[in-house]
Amino acid sequence: MGLSNIFNYLFIISKLMSNMEKNLSDIKEKMSIIREKTSIIGQKMSIIVPGVQHPLPFV
Structure with a gap:
């Protein structure tokens, strides 16, 4: 192995x-x-008041 090969590597x-x-x-x-x-996202979710039930969507 020549010196040029070493430099190439x-x-x-x-x-x-x-x-x-x-x-x-x-x-x-x-x-x-x-x-x-x-x-x-965490900040936005912390705005939701715990214990408040949101109505289920009508299906």
Whole structure:
């Protein structure tokens, strides 16, 4: 195995690591959006007064 092969492998590995880092960053961003939306839903649901029965829809 020549020195150029080693550098080629290192380049490929660094490219893969860079792509993984970008994907991880995208996942973290999506998770923060999900947390934000979940928080909003929780706030809206906490407004509903406990113990109040809502009428069932007419079928």
